[in-house]
Amino acid sequence: MRRHMWSIVVFLLTLPVAAPLAQQSFDRTRPPTPGKTPELRVPKWTTGKLSNGAMLIVAERRDLPLVSFSITFLGGSNQFEKPDKLGVAAFTTSMLREGTRTRSAEQLALDLQLLGTSVGASVGSESGSLSFLSTTEKFGPTLEILGDMLLNSTFPDAALERLRGQRLVQLAQQNAQPGVIGSRVFSRVLYGQAHPFGQYTTEATVKAVTRDDVVAFHKDYFEPGRAIVTVVGDIDLPTARAAIEKTLSGWTAGGSKPSFAYPPLPEQRATTIYLVDKPGAAQSVVNIGLPGPPRSTPDYMPLQVMNFILGGHFQSRLNANIREEKGYSYGVNSWFAYGKGPGPFTANGDIVTEKTAEALQEFMKELRGIHGERPITDEEMQTARDSLIQRLPGQFESVQGIGSAITTLYVNDLPADYYQTYAKAVSAVTKEDVLRMAKKYIPLDRLNIVIVGDRKTIEAPLKGTGIAPIVLLDEHGNPSK
Amino acid sequence: MFNTVRPLIAFLALTLVAPVAAQQKPSAGKPAAGKSPTIDIPFEQYTLPNGLRVILSQDRSVPRVAVNVWYHVGSKNEEKGRTGFAHLFEHVMFTGSGNIPYGVHDQLTNGVGGSNNGTTDNDRTLYFETVPSNYLETALWLESDRMGFLLEALDIDKLNAQRDIVKNERRQRIDNQPYGRVGEILSAATYPPGHPYSWSVIGSMEDLSAASEEDVKNFFRLYYAPNNAILTIVGDFDPAQTKGWIEKYFGGIPRGKPIERPKIEPVTLAAEKRLLFEDAVPTPRLYIQWPTVGRRNADQFALSVLASVLTGGRTARLTKALVYDKQAAANIGAFQSTSEDVGEFEISVTPRPGHALAAIEQEIDAILEKLKAEGPTEQELQLATASQELNFVAGLQSHLGKSMQLADGAGYHNDPGYYRKAYEARRAVTTEDVKRVANKYLTKGRVVLSVVPKGKPELASKPEASTKVGGAGEVK
Numbered sequence: 001m002r003r004h005m006w007s008i009v010v011f012l013l014t015l016p017v018a019a020p021l022a023q024q025s026f027d028r029t030r031p032p033t034p035g036k037t038p039e040l041r042v043p044k045w046t047t048g049k050l051s052n053g054a055m056l057i058v059a060e061r062r063d064l065p066l067v068s069f070s071i072t073f074l075g076g077s078n079q080f081e082k083p084d085k086l087g088v089a090a091f092t093t094s095m096l097r098e099g100t101r102t103r104s105a106e107q108l109a110l111d112l113q114l115l116g117t118s119v120g121a122s123v124g125s126e127s128g129s130l131s132f133l134s135t136t137e138k139f140g141p142t143l144e145i146l147g148d149m150l151l152n153s154t155f156p157d158a159a160l161e162r163l164r165g166q167r168l169v170q171l172a173q174q175n176a177q178p179g180v181i182g183s184r185v186f187s188r189v190l191y192g193q194a195h196p197f198g199q200y201t202t203e204a205t206v207k208a209v210t211r212d213d214v215v216a217f218h219k220d221y222f223e224p225g226r227a228i229v230t231v232v233g234d235i236d237l238p239t240a241r242a243a244i245e246k247t248l249s250g251w252t253a254g255g256s257k258p259s260f261a262y263p264p265l266p267e268q269r270a271t272t273i274y275l276v277d278k279p280g281a282a283q284s285v286v287n288i289g290l291p292g293p294p295r296s297t298p299d300y301m302p303l304q305v306m307n308f309i310l311g312g313h314f315q316s317r318l319n320a321n322i323r324e325e326k327g328y329s330y331g332v333n334s335w336f337a338y339g340k341g342p343g344p345f346t347a348n349g350d351i352v353t354e355k356t357a358e359a360l361q362e363f364m365k366e367l368r369g370i371h372g373e374r375p376i377t378d379e380e381m382q383t384a385r386d387s388l389i390q391r392l393p394g395q396f397e398s399v400q401g402i403g404s405a406i407t408t409l410y411v412n413d414l415p416a417d418y419y420q421t422y423a424k425a426v427s428a429v430t431k432e433d434v435l436r437m438a439k440k441y442i443p444l445d446r447l448n449i450v451i452v453g454d455r456k457t458i459e460a461p462l463k464g465t466g467i468a469p470i471v472l473l474d475e476h477g478n479p480s481k
Numbered sequence: 482m483f484n485t486v487r488p489l490i491a492f493l494a495l496t497l498v499a500p501v502a503a504q505q506k507p508s509a510g511k512p513a514a515g516k517s518p519t520i521d522i523p524f525e526q527y528t529l530p531n532g533l534r535v536i537l538s539q540d541r542s543v544p545r546v547a548v549n550v551w552y553h554v555g556s557k558n559e560e561k562g563r564t565g566f567a568h569l570f571e572h573v574m575f576t577g578s579g580n581i582p583y584g585v586h587d588q589l590t591n592g593v594g595g596s597n598n599g600t601t602d603n604d605r606t607l608y609f610e611t612v613p614s615n616y617l618e619t620a621l622w623l624e625s626d627r628m629g630f631l632l633e634a635l636d637i638d639k640l641n642a643q644r645d646i647v648k649n650e651r652r653q654r655i656d657n658q659p660y661g662r663v664g665e666i667l668s669a670a671t672y673p674p675g676h677p678y679s680w681s682v683i684g685s686m687e688d689l690s691a692a693s694e695e696d697v698k699n700f701f702r703l704y705y706a707p708n709n710a711i712l713t714i715v716g717d718f719d720p721a722q723t724k725g726w727i728e729k730y731f732g733g734i735p736r737g738k739p740i741e742r743p744k745i746e747p748v749t750l751a752a753e754k755r756l757l758f759e760d761a762v763p764t765p766r767l768y769i770q771w772p773t774v775g776r777r778n779a780d781q782f783a784l785s786v787l788a789s790v791l792t793g794g795r796t797a798r799l800t801k802a803l804v805y806d807k808q809a810a811a812n813i814g815a816f817q818s819t820s821e822d823v824g825e826f827e828i829s830v831t832p833r834p835g836h837a838l839a840a841i842e843q844e845i846d847a848i849l850e851k852l853k854a855e856g857p858t859e860q861e862l863q864l865a866t867a868s869q870e871l872n873f874v875a876g877l878q879s880h881l882g883k884s885m886q887l888a889d890g891a892g893y894h895n896d897p898g899y900y901r902k903a904y905e906a907r908r909a910v911t912t913e914d915v916k917r918v919a920n921k922y923l924t925k926g927r928v929v930l931s932v933v934p935k936g937k938p939e940l941a942s943k944p945e946a947s948t949k950v951g952g953a954g955e956v957k
Contacts (some may be wrong), residue, residue: 026729028580028630031589032622035615038544038717063542064874065519097795109795116868135871162808165833169764169811173831176659176763280761282652314597315587327645330653350653352645383592390594390613393543398878 040393042419043402046237047410051245052253054224057406058237061399067139067233068399069146070131072407074226075258076124078196078341085213086205089123091163092217096121096130098159100152105159112145119146125196126260126339127411128221133400136234140243147247150222157211167206178278178452179350181475182285186450188477189274190291190344192266197291197341202476223255230407233399260340265291271447271468273360276475277455284356284453285348288363290446292345295338295412301425302433303336303441308384309434310334310370311347315383317366317374318347328352328359336441345441353454357461360449364467367447370438376431389423519874520904522883524897525720531736532708535727536887536897538715540880545595546716547611547880548620550628551888553711554704555604556684557677557745557822565647565684566692568601570700572643574608575599579630581623583639589619601682604821605892611881614717618726625730628710632701637694644689651683659762660932666950667770670754670928671825677745678823706737713888713897716880745822748772750926757947758932765940766831767838768930769845773817773824773922776893782907783914784817784826784922789865790857790915791815791828791848796864798848799828809836809844821893826922838931838942849923856916866908873904 045059054071077089096119099105112118115138120131130150134142174180184200191198231240268290293299304312311318311334322332329349337343347367351359370376395405409418449468451458452475463470474480524538559566575597577583590597595612608627610620655661665681672679703709712731714723749772774780791799792815803810813830832841857865876882890899930950931941938944 028622028626031585032618034593034613034619038614041544064877066871066874066878106796106801110864113794113796113864114867116871133871133875135874138871162805165808166804166811169831169833172763173659176761178657282656283649313587313591315584315591320584323646323649324642327642327649330646330649350649350657352649352652383588386593387591388594391596392594393545393613394594394611397543397545397880398875 037390038393040419040423041396043232043396043406045232045406048237048241050224050229050241050248052224052248052251054227054229054251055410056241056244057228057230057410058235058240059230059232059402059406060236061233061402064399065136065234066133066399067136067231067235068131068133068403069139069143070129070230070403070407071150072228072230072411073123073128073221073223074228074411075221075260076126076128078125078262079258079260080123080217080221083196083199084205085209086199087167087201088209088213088217089128089221090167090201091160091209092214092221093121093123093128094163095155095159095214095218096149096153098156099154100148101154102152103148105156108145108149112142115142115145117142119149121149123221126341130222139235140247143243143247147251150248151250153218155211155214155218160209160211160214164206164209168203171201171203171206175475178281178283178285181276181278182287182348182450182452185274185276185452185473185475185477186287186289186346186448187344189448189450189473190289195263195265197262197343220255224251224253225255226257227255228407228410230403232403232406262341265342268446269448271445271449273449273451273462273468273470274473274477275455275459275462275470276450276452276473277480278452279454279456281452281454282353283350284353284451284458285350286356286360286363287346287348287450288367288447289344289346290443290448291342292336292441293338294340294342296340297338299437299440300338302429302437304388305381305384305426305429306370306434306437307334307336307345308388309376309380310366310438312384313387317369318349318363321366322349322351322359322362326355326359326362328355328362332363351453353457356451356453356458357465360451360462360467361465364444367438367442367444370434370442371444372435372438376434381429381431381434385426385429388426392419392422519870519877520901522877522887522898522900524887526891526897529707529728529732531732531734532706533731533734534711534891535724536711536713536884536891537718537720537723538713538883538887539718539720540715540883541717542878543880544614544717545611545880546614546617546620546714546718547609547884548617548624549607549609549713549715549881549884549888550624551711551713551892552606552608552705553604553709553740553892554606555602556680556682557603558704559677559680559684561675561680562688563692563696564680564688565682566688566696566700567606568682568684569644569647569689569692570697571599571601571606571608572647573635573640573697574627574631576639576643577634578627579633581626582634586623586627589616589623593619595620602820603678603682605889607885607888609881609884611716617714617718617723621726621730624712625734628705628707628731629734631705632698635694635698635701640692640694640697644692647683648686648689651686651689655681655683659760660766662758662760662951663766663768663930663932666756666758666930667768667825667827667928670756670930670950671750671770671772672748672823676748677743678820703738703740707731707734708736709740711888711891713884713891715884715887747774747778747823750928753925754928755943755947756928756930756950757938757941757944758930758951759935759938759949760932760951762932762934764831764834765838765931765933765937766829767842767942768932769828769842769927770930771826771922771924771927773826773918775820775822775824777822778824779906780918780921781817781819781824782903783910783918784824785819785907786862786865786910787857787915787919788815788817788826790852790861793865797861798852799845802848803830803841803844807844809833809841838940842929842942849919853916853919853923856912856919859912862910862912862915866910869904869908873900
């Protein structure tokens with residue numbers, strides 16, 4: 001079909017007078033037939049070990065003079081921070097910029113800025129990283145600075161105090177953001193105070209961190225025994241390996257992969273609405289969910305398909321209904337936060353205050369729907385499959401994207417041919433699987449519904465829905481009057 | 482409510498008025514010239530007889546393609562009392578068109594592994610998709626139908642539904658965010674009432690409610706015509722085949738009326754305006770904004786470098802003094818915002834507890850005066866431009882990012898290759914240029930806005946000399 005139309009167009013282009021016919025020669029109501037699906041080209045990479053035991057991954061990509069470099073550390077704040085010192089990881093990564101044995105903080109900043117790049121340093125809940133993107137020409141000098149930060153940082157006391165002051169202002173500002181309050185209280189309700197997933201940095205923990213804590217965290221955490229070094233771009237394996245062995249020669253063997261063992265989850269309660277008052281709020285921040293499975297679950301693919309249909313894209317059931325049809329929100333979606341531990345399932349949206357109760361009813365309707373009340377259609381299955389499979393090449397657009405696509409396989413213990421077999425695995429998911437996933441992972445009688453909004457306007461209507469009893473919480477998730 | 486089928490009559494009528502000579506006139510692809518071989522986005526361009534400009538740039542690194550339709554219309558084309566219109570319209574463009582029911586657009590972009598979105602600013606409205614390369618023809622079909630046949634599927638119900646969503650967008654981004662209303666307060670203070678840049682892109686709640694179906698239709702007829710649009714395609718495609726598709730889908734859309742573009746000049750302020758806004762915020766913030774210049778004025782580059790000299794890195798003047806040496810601020814930022822016709826230079830600062838806005842303002846002024854007197858050093862200039870090459874080359878990895886650079890160049894400067902001129906112009910800025918623009922633009926004619934927690938006006942900088950702003954409905 002496509003070939004046929006194409007030949008007509010070529011013909012007409014050479015005979016301009018006949019061009020208007022081109023407009024009549026096709027039916028605009030019919031979507032063009034897409035061409036053959038492009039062949040999946042997964043970047044190739046090589047793995048090895050550095051002499052200090054860290055894993056090395058190198059992928060060449062030569063079309064631009066760019067190199068992406070990262071060291072990924074397995075384990076994060078959930079594994080390495082004490083509950084009363086939350087924030088020490090963030091302080092430590094910030095302190096890596098505060099000077100080394102041979103560079104003052106200002107010199108460090110100047111040297112990096114003149115190279116046109118910056119070194120990223122961060123620790124998340126279950127992994128951390130040091131990384132940079134540079135031009136090929138600046139790769140060596142930038143790696144040298146990263147090595148200096150990693151190995152020779154001096155952690156001056158005065159810098160910690162300055163950072164503490166900045167962090168406290170930042171916390172105060174976050175505390176005023178309804179979205180931040182919503183996700184924090186949601187975590188607290190799901191996991192409780194005793195579980196790392198339910199803990200968050202507060203003024204008290206920020207004030208408790210000392211220089212000794214920072215030095216100890218640095219020593220314990222940034223170890224090659226739990227590290228994956230990933231280099232992608234305009235560079236080959238021998239060059240990368242030689243540069244790393246030479247520049248990071250002081251980074252000696254030590255450390256191991258953390259266990260990722262988590263305490264048991266608190267007992268899950270019957271479905272409840274937890275309401276946090278935000279007087280005068282123009283919108284209510286709604287989070288609905290419960291603890292979910294780890295990334296290693298064999299249910300991963302069917303869960304991905306189920307969530308895609310429920311709230312994983314613009315025309316998903318949740319967004320199509322609550323945003324597009326009802327106009328209650330600027331956007332509603334849902335996701336599973338997969339990791340080593342029981343990351344949550346979340347359905348989320350910011351809802352216009354006056355329609356909070358109506359929107360919650362629609363959320364519940366769609367959750368019942370995915371449980372079978374509204375059967376999954378063939379079209380929904382097809383869209384989920386096409387979208388999940390055909391978006392894959394987009395991950396390989398940039399050297400940073402390629403780096404993270406490869407690294408994530410090793411972080412999550414996935415097979416090396418994961419991307420080659422991905423399409424098959426997605427295609428194997430059936431409607432029955434989707435239904436089974438909904439029932440297994442989104443039990444309607446054990447949902448936590450956390451709403452941050454203007455209590456005076458929304459409480460009575462929420463009660464009127466009869467969906468669940470209402471418990472009032474303060475902005476830290478503690479019981480409130 | 483959403484699915485509307487295009488009446489056949491209108492379709493035939495349209496083809497009758499299609500230009501007889503629909504053959505494209507390819508102009509020679511413009512070979513890029515310049516020093517660095519990596520600062521290059523190869524492209525070719527041509528214009529269809531109906532005025533649609535086409536820019537093609539092949540990049541087969543991944544089997545995907547970005548399609549970008551750039552319409553030269555933004556909030557500055559609105560009228561007072563009808564603000565928020567251009568952006569509301571952006572939403573309407575996703576509600577289906579004459580031949581394509583609502584939902585199909587998402588189905589054939591998101592639903593096949595691609596993505597889509599739109600964005601509106603003061604000057605232009607942009608629609609874009611990134612799709613697997615085998616869906617390029619589909620994307621052209623989708624974009625051409627909403628360019629050529631949108632009104633056949635538009636009714637008041639659709640308009641109202643999108644109006645509600647836009648109001649939610651306003652609540653989420655502006656009204657329910659601490660400091661969220663600062664942008665519109667500064668615009669209203671910097672530009673005289675009725676000036677096309679004096680209102681915010683998202684508009685006021687009242688104006689959004691007032692837009693009628695007829696308003697929307699007239700707006701579309703004038704601005705969403707091929708002669709006001711640029712189609713840019715970047716990625717994995719076959720040029721000859723793609724040109725055929727462009728002709729097929731866009732060639733028959735009739736040219737619209739000529740668009741009159743009122744000449745909008747940058748403004749100056751005769752004196753300092755001091756404002757005080759009490760908001761649901763945890764800590765005070767200070768904003769200083771000067772009217773500067775837009776894209777047509779080369780001073781934009783020196784102003785951008787000036788911003789880097791002030792806050793672009795740890796040793797930048799304001800950052801070093803206020804965040805590190807005095808530790809009076811938790812953060813500080815300066816930037817030059819360059820629109821098509823006008824621009825603003827803004828400094829914003831969050832104090833640390835115990836540090837008054839007035840003292841910080843005084844400190845900022847002293848540092849600015851020193852810079853105005855002595856100019857920056859060569860090293861400061863070098864620091865300000867050092868990241869340009871990496872940023873540019875990293876940007877080349879994104880099909881969509883490249884399409885935006887090419888389209889902006891074509892739309893604003895009549896040259897898709899303008900990115901290179903801008904790149905070189907910023908690198909060519911001298912210490913003398915920075916000194917000159919600092920003296921020329923960072924004058925007493927400025928807006929100084931203190932945002933303070935409700936009930937604490939005394940935390941403002943010089944509250945007695947400041948006018949309270951931000952009451953409900955006051956800022957339009």
